[in-house]
Amino acid sequence: MPSLKEFRVRIASVQSTKKITSAMKMVAASKLRRAQEAAEAARPYAERMERMLGNLAAAAAGRAGSLPMLAGTGKDDVHLVVVMTANRGLCGGFNSNIIRSARNLVKELLDKGKTVKILAVGRKGRDNLRRDFRELVGDSFTEFGRKTVVFAEASEVAERITTMFNAGEFDVATMIYARFKSAVTQIVTRQQIIPFPVPANENSESAMVYDYEPSDQEILAELLPRNLAIQVFRAMLENGASFYGSQMAAMDSATRNAGEMINKLTLRYNRQRQAMITKELIEIISGAEAV
Amino acid sequence: MADTLKLELVSPERLLLSEQVEMVLVPGTEGVFGVLPQHAPTLSTLKPGFVEVYQAGAVKERFFVTGGFAEVTPTTCTVLVDEAIPQSNLTTAYTAERLAKAKARLDQATTDDERAKAQAGFAAAELLSQASTTVH
Numbered sequence: 074m075p076s077l078k079e080f081r082v083r084i085a086s087v088q089s090t091k092k093i094t095s096a097m098k099m100v101a102a103s104k105l106r107r108a109q110e111a112a113e114a115a116r117p118y119a120e121r122m123e124r125m126l127g128n129l130a131a132a133a134a135g136r137a138g139s140l141p142m143l144a145g146t147g148k149d150d151v152h153l154v155v156v157m158t159a160n161r162g163l164c165g166g167f168n169s170n171i172i173r174s175a176r177n178l179v180k181e182l183l184d185k186g187k188t189v190k191i192l193a194v195g196r197k198g199r200d201n202l203r204r205d206f207r208e209l210v211g212d213s214f215t216e217f218g219r220k221t222v223v224f225a226e227a228s229e230v231a232e233r234i235t236t237m238f239n240a241g242e243f244d245v246a247t248m249i250y251a252r253f254k255s256a257v258t259q260i261v262t263r264q265q266i267i268p269f270p271v272p273a274n275e276n277s278e279s280a281m282v283y284d285y286e287p288s289d290q291e292i293l294a295e296l297l298p299r300n301l302a303i304q305v306f307r308a309m310l311e312n313g314a315s316f317y318g319s320q321m322a323a324m325d326s327a328t329r330n331a332g333e334m335i336n337k338l339t340l341r342y343n344r345q346r347q348a349m350i351t352k353e354l355i356e357i358i359s360g361a362e363a364v
Numbered sequence: 365m366a367d368t369l370k371l372e373l374v375s376p377e378r379l380l381l382s383e384q385v386e387m388v389l390v391p392g393t394e395g396v397f398g399v400l401p402q403h404a405p406t407l408s409t410l411k412p413g414f415v416e417v418y419q420a421g422a423v424k425e426r427f428f429v430t431g432g433f434a435e436v437t438p439t440t441c442t443v444l445v446d447e448a449i450p451q452s453n454l455t456t457a458y459t460a461e462r463l464a465k466a467k468a469r470l471d472q473a474t475t476d477d478e479r480a481k482a483q484a485g486f487a488a489a490e491l492l493s494q495a496s497t498t499v500h
Binding site for chain 1: 407409
């Protein structure tokens, strides 16, 4: 049985842990709100971009000389896997879920005899995947999301992907990130970004015939890399919101666990104290009786 | 016939403007064009310049944009921009700083690709700094 002092020290230490986790929970909650707002604010652009792209692609479809970013390179040999994680931990299963999905995808592709390259966005993903696939992990980005993700950071990532694609370094690119559903549910999602699957456009407006300035092909050639950046940006924002959601949930349960532990320890501490008092009393009484 | 059209100015980070306006001037790659209601459907890329919003026969707001796309339909005009700066935010100090940064980037560029991008950024910054000194 540990002594009373040992109990007191442990209770104090669990208490300070609880203070830290509950503070982290609050911080995550407020950051989650900000991240969610940022994700929502980015939505109009992505929606309109999608609509434009749908119109353009419908017009350009089936035409010779379609752009490789839309139509693919015609091969399926080299895959680029863009893994988005957070830079930090203490967020429950957030990073490990994404990494597990990435690992499975890479293994699947390797089993099919494809060549795989990994682009890690986020420190955790980079470190973890390096352990398993050291030679596959190429570049990584870890300097982002100090406050919220800004577009410039996403476009840097997108630019790198575009450069690699134009240099013929891969044929298909897939992005893995956690889609934000609610503060407690995040869904690990795989999204193909190159070649880009054009959303079906049932909008009656799309029947409109547009004038193109300069030409539709030129606009498309500009629009596609931009769209890639938007997709990456959106994924990073969703990922950011998911991270804070996950962290909030993790810290909430950590706080609750710490509370339970304090209760248990306090109970044992009191019992022990009572036992000692009783023991001393018995000693005194039996001493008095003996006289 | 409606005598206004809906203008939406959107940057990747947020929706900047969404309102009924009389006319918009958009800096298209092939020249600045004005958009009035019942304009023919058009898709155009943008070059660095000013998007001017007309309300009641006069310029109500001006935004400096660095590039993007415009989609025009008879009733709407959607402008997707990379970056938009309201004219009220354009101070000489701000543009000078931006110009200096662009210049530094241009000097550091090593590959052709980088240089081309830095050059574009520099040109935009230069245009911006001219605009800020002449307009005020």
